[in-house]
Amino acid sequence: MDQIVIQGGKPLKGEIRISGAKNAALPLMAASLLTEETLSLSNVPHLADISTMARLLAQHGVNLHMNGGAENGSNGGVLELRAERITSVVAPYDLVRKMRASVLVLGPILAREGRAQVSLPGGCAIGTRPVDLHLNGLELLGAEIDLKEGYIYAAAPGGLVGAPVVFPKVSVGATENLLMAACLAKGETQLLNAAREPEVIDLGECLIKMGAEIEGLGSDRITIRGVERMQGAEHSVVADRIETGTYAMAAAITNGELDLIGGRADHLSAVIKVLTEAGIEVQETNRGLKVRRANGQVHGVDVMTEPYPGFPTDLQAQTMALMSTAEGASMITESIFENRFMHVPELTRMGANVNVHGASAMVRGQQRLTGAEVMATDLRASVSLVLAGLAAEGETVLNRVYHLDRGYERLEQKLAACGAEIARRQASG
Ligand SMILES: CC(=O)N[C@H]1[C@@H](OP(=O)(O)OP(=O)(O)OC[C@H]2O[C@@H](n3ccc(=O)[nH]c3=O)[C@H](O)[C@@H]2O)O[C@H](CO)[C@@H](O)[C@@H]1O
Numbered sequence: 084m085d086q087i088v089i090q091g092g093k094p095l096k097g098e099i100r101i102s103g104a105k106n107a108a109l110p111l112m113a114a115s116l117l118t119e120e121t122l123s124l125s126n127v128p129h130l131a132d133i134s135t136m137a138r139l140l141a142q143h144g145v146n147l148h149m150n151g152g153a154e155n156g157s158n159g160g161v162l163e164l165r166a167e168r169i170t171s172v173v174a175p176y177d178l179v180r181k182m183r184a185s186v187l188v189l190g191p192i193l194a195r196e197g198r199a200q201v202s203l204p205g206g207c208a209i210g211t212r213p214v215d216l217h218l219n220g221l222e223l224l225g226a227e228i229d230l231k232e233g234y235i236y237a238a239a240p241g242g243l244v245g246a247p248v249v250f251p252k253v254s255v256g257a258t259e260n261l262l263m264a265a266c267l268a269k270g271e272t273q274l275l276n277a278a279r280e281p282e283v284i285d286l287g288e289c290l291i292k293m294g295a296e297i298e299g300l301g302s303d304r305i306t307i308r309g310v311e312r313m314q315g316a317e318h319s320v321v322a323d324r325i326e327t328g329t330y331a332m333a334a335a336i337t338n339g340e341l342d343l344i345g346g347r348a349d350h351l352s353a354v355i356k357v358l359t360e361a362g363i364e365v366q367e368t369n370r371g372l373k374v375r376r377a378n379g380q381v382h383g384v385d386v387m388t389e390p391y392p393g394f395p396t397d398l399q400a401q402t403m404a405l406m407s408t409a410e411g412a413s414m415i416t417e418s419i420f421e422n423r424f425m426h427v428p429e430l431t432r433m434g435a436n437v438n439v440h441g442a443s444a445m446v447r448g449q450q451r452l453t454g455a456e457v458m459a460t461d462l463r464a465s466v467s468l469v470l471a472g473l474a475a476e477g478e479t480v481l482n483r484v485y486h487l488d489r490g491y492e493r494l495e496q497k498l499a500a501c502g503a504e505i506a507r508r509q510a511s512g
């Protein structure tokens with residue numbers, strides 16, 4: 084198995100091109116199931132999750148073709164998807180268990196075929212992550228849902244029928260599943276308390292290009308008027324705000340200066356507010372964002388994760404790494420997932436001083452972190468250890484690199500090009 088080895092203490096300087104967002108690309112790929120015509124997606128990142136979704140779609144009968152790549156800093160790949168015929172309505176456990184976003188095929192397959200059978204995704208390292216909101220929403224559109232032998236059996240033989248759906252809790256995935264399903268439902272659907280994340284807007288904008296009638300994207304009230312059929316379209320995947328935020332924190336934690344090409348301030352308002360309060364300057368340029376410390380110091384700040392436009396849970400672990408080296412204390416509260424502090428014991432092994440009480444972690448900033456052998460059980464926890472390793476004295480060895488490969492395109496290359504001493508190697512023994 085691969086490891087990432089970092090010799091810490093080098094300030095990062097240079098530019099990093101931000102990739103297309105994993106969390107936008109995945110639902111966009113699932114949207115290809117809504118039409119027999121070709122959906123062409125550009126700026127698609129090369130990531131393990133994208134390959135998993137490609138394998139899942141291929142076994143549903145989608146023809147996929149990837150052109151180009153992100154090598155040499157180019158703009159990601161162009162992925163063409165054509166679901167001329169859906170040859171299987173079953174999403175098997177083997178693929179769904181690898182990636183929870185697989186459940187996003189449920190809405191489109193059910194809407195197009197009148198039935199779908201999708202493995203229940205199960206829990207994961209960051210929490211139980213149920214799909215009740217997806218299923219209750221589809222039931223309101225007239226689907227009959229049965230849970231048997233670990234699978235969701237969904238049927239709507241006469242087609243889905245639009246209806247008001249009030250989500251009791253904001254869910255990105257449930258909003259996306261319902262948004263796609265409602266496109267082919269008869270009549271009007273209203274999604275209330277809908278997610279407002281930029282990735283939901285990106286999906287909605289692509290669906291509009293595909294012929295959908297959607298209003299209210301970016302608000303908590305989305306209206307969809309169902310259409311008879313959807314068509315092919317071309318769409319470029321929105322820039323990854325989580326990757327942008329991660330590299331902004333890499334600049335800050337190493338006391339360096341990075342230009343994040345294609346990074347968007349408008350998708351990171353809550354994050355920029357926190358960073359500014361912590362003494363980090365985030366400046367908009369005509370190519371993206373420039374990030375550095377304002378006065379050489381990072382100060383502790385309190386952070387609470389919330390649905391968009393609040394502070395993203397997907398940047399909580401990275402923020403904790405940054406605050407571990409800040410002057411003063413920070414209180415970090417995780418309000419989205421019940422078990423998203425798995426990076427804490429590993430950061431502690433590197434010298435961080437963190438005490439968790441329920442959903443909050445008190446971080447007391449230390450003068451320095453020290454390199455160690457560490458591992459993490461999820462994507463953002465892993466990258467928080469990379470950030471800590473970049474700032475730490477000595478060598479950090481990160482195990483279970485496959486978590487990083489789910490969501491960070493060419494991570495070592497991007498960091499090494501800015502002066503980080505970072506390499507991937509095969510673990511011995
Ligand atoms: C592929 C993708 O886009 N993943 C993102 C998406 O995940 P995902 O779409 O799975 O996250 P949700 O927004 O659905 O989850 C928010 C909260 O609602 C709960 N919930 C969700 C659905 C449901 O049916 N019942 C229920 O109780 C979840 O357990 C969680 O506590 O949004 C999360 C929150 O911003 C991000 O951390 C993930 O990176």
Ligand SMILES: C=C(OP(=O)(O)O)C(=O)O
Nearest residue numbers: 106183184397462463490
């Ligand atoms: C939690 C994440 O992804 P997923 O929802 O695919 O597990 C993430 O991107 O941080």
